[in-house]
Amino acid sequence: MGATEWSDSGINGSNVRERSYMNERYPFSEIEPKWQAFWDEQGFFRVDTRNSDRKYYCLVMFPYPSGTLHVGHGRNYIIGDAVARYKLTQGYRVLTPMGWDAFGLPAENAAKQRGVHPKEWTLNNIAQMKRQIRSWGVGYDWSREIATCHPGYYKWTQWLFLLLYHQGLAYRKNAPVNWCEFCTTLANEEVRSDGTCDRCGRPVTRRMLTQWFFKITEYAQQLLDDLALLDRWPERVRAMQANWLGRSEGARIDFRVAETGDLCTIFTTRPDTIYGVTFMAIAPEHPLVQKLMANHPRRAEVEAFAKRQEMLSVQQRTAETAPKEGVFTGYHVVNPYNGERVPLWVTNYVVMDYGTGAVMAVPAHDQRDFEFARKYGLPIRVVIQDPAHPLDPTTMTAAWVDDGVLVHSGPFTGRGNREAMPDMIRWAKEHGVGDFAVTWKIRDWLISRQRYWGAPIPIVYCPQCGTVPVPESQLPVLLPDDVDFRSEQGNPLARHERFLSTTCPKCGAPARRESDTIAQWLCSCWYFLRYINPRLEDRPFIPDDVNRWLPVDQYIGGIEHAVLHLLYSRFIVKVLHRAGYVAFREPFAALFTQGMICKRSEKDGQLYKMSKSKGNVVSPDELIREYGADTLRLYTLFIGPPEKDAEWSDTAVEGAFRFLNRLWRRGYETLDVLRSAPNEPVDPASLEPDAREVYRKLHETIQKVTRDIEESFHFNTAIAAIMELFNAVERLPISADSPAPRRAAYREMFETIVRLLGPFAPHIAEELWRELGHEQSILKSGWPVARPEALVRDEHELAVQVNGRVRGRIRVPASASHMEIEAMAMKDPNVTRWLEGRQVRKVVVVPGRLVNIATN
């Protein structure tokens, strides 16, 4: 049979079946663009959000338009598309939007280096990446496309800023902030734990600047508590967020400076050790240092020490290897519990950033204090005794941090330290010198950026009225286009006179605009809401619509956003919730974090995350040209469990290609049988044993593939099962002369393989599906469901073990009782050999699996 010319009427008048590509050769480069255009034109991925029956909001993290995509980026979109197509096939109303996280520094750097305007650079990249995403056959509702750099979008990002401002959650303060020479200010979340910039890797220093902050700390408790609602999030992401929030419970206790009466409040998680305090340690930046040392003979020494510490980054100062250092101030503080005077030291190991910047030092029971005390010859007093091996301060080599019995602890002596702790805090409360207290690690969110390519902060500074928010009616505060990047250093907006000079919205007097822009993280904190009403002009979204479509049913993205984007988005949604705009408290009901795709570097043979800077990227464009999008998709899903990192292999891609070729060829070679076979369910009993077995495997595979997708997104094992089924189908002899039931079963097998592949390799699936004579798209075909009667076995092969090792095999009727199975197992000649001379102690029968005979 050659290429057949046939056609049908297509659907909805669109004649896509004009010609058949049925040929020995698998024509991916012809069929892929054809079906992409078809799905697009027919609007398979467009959804009317006014109707939310059986809604399924499937969202992939939108990309930053950095240029071109590599196959590592593709994993995200391919997984999302597989899920969306699966749900769509099941008849869900699936919302799968796509957009661009389009503000950010790379655009500005390109402008400086190449003289391209950031807008032009960004829009070009969007066009490029959109073409790539389309070429993968990933289906989106493009009518909802958004770009955060569009004034129609950032108007509402500014609105969000103002909402926080009016809620008292946005404030401006002069504070030491993280500073990267290249990227300007950074939020704490953007600084890696080694003290380098998360974006560019340069060292981060501290700088005093007046900046805008969001009070995310006010929501710390809720952000922590509501993690419990996120039972469909990966455990490790919840752990990372809890870690980052860093709640710790303890007490606040007021010490006073003996000589001046100044208050020196500390936070401790171990108030039970209060009677062991032998000195006080405060941070060099602590306000008391300046105040106390002003006219003190030790001033020079102490200030020199403090200056030296302030020059260092927190990371340098507090590195594991940095030795503990300090200097005595000449002052003392009074322990409110026992009235004791202990010396006040300025130390490098206490930081101003956490707690109160002052620490009651208990060398006997804190390792850091212990090391410091040993170094400077300060006393060590044991107040918790190890009942088994009493501690002796003169011989201790490390702090005792475990629990024990309180000693030398005034009225609390003799009690267990854990048990007494609440009473000890209560004592402080009763005496007005302290209380229970909670401290968090998370700091307020630094939102200002000294950059051009972002949404301007909608604030005006008026000489009369002070800080004035721009009224909503005057939004958006437009980013001016006419900026010269080459000739300017720093933020060009700060020198753009026509932008800066304005009038006060309150009094009309001449005023100045804020020149900082909003961190791009805020832009991506609410985009999932905007997708519901993307073109709305008078509001950011319609609450009713948003409440029906959110939370997002499935969010898919990279683990690198575990804290940053995901924590910020949760915060913003909670703010909107409290302000009455949305009914839900959490934006993403389920989260899936895919692993990174890595590739071995040709230079050093090491495995690295695919990135342009490492030079180990694989371009999807070439692969699609050579093998087609379906091959690329199939391989990407087959590479391994999607939540884990994976190593890209160019040769393994060919395996996926080979499989699709075999499938195509098989379809071509048996097209006559397939088309002429009865298209109806088969009675398994009417099949010959070989066909019956494969028919059962078919239905087992439907079950397995469905379960793998539903339970864990384990597309790798789903695809393996389809391959296994196809291998079995290929070995099944079939011809036009085969009996009707056999041909019908064969047709069902082949068609089902095509349908199961639909979410993974949609183009070839759609093409073969149509070639088999179906008029409707495969997306309308429904998801296959296993037939119980096809799954029935009337015979089982059981392994027979003797003492846990397989010695023989028996075939038993499915109806056989345990007694009968046991008898048959005992009779098997391979088994009797191993039973000779032994006494049977116990026989275990596992239905359908094995028999184990235990002997003496």
Added chain:
RNA sequence: GCCCGGGUGGCGGAAUGGCAGACGCAACGGACUUAAAAUCCGUUUCCGUUUUCGGAGUGCGGGUUCGAGUCCCGCCCCGGGCACCA
């Protein structure tokens, strides 16, 4: 130090407490071909017999169980997050 993952053939990986190594890659042998590619068939955990078979084997050491890659206890190693966090 604390909190998450993870450790299985040459490689990626698979296994509701039930026959370890599915599926794929690579390698090797064979068929087809003048030849090569492609394709198809077969072999491929290790050790010994080299087929019929037996033994060992899922990071290490114990344990529970008729039966452990899987569960429990104690370790080692690798990756990630947090960290002089008071």
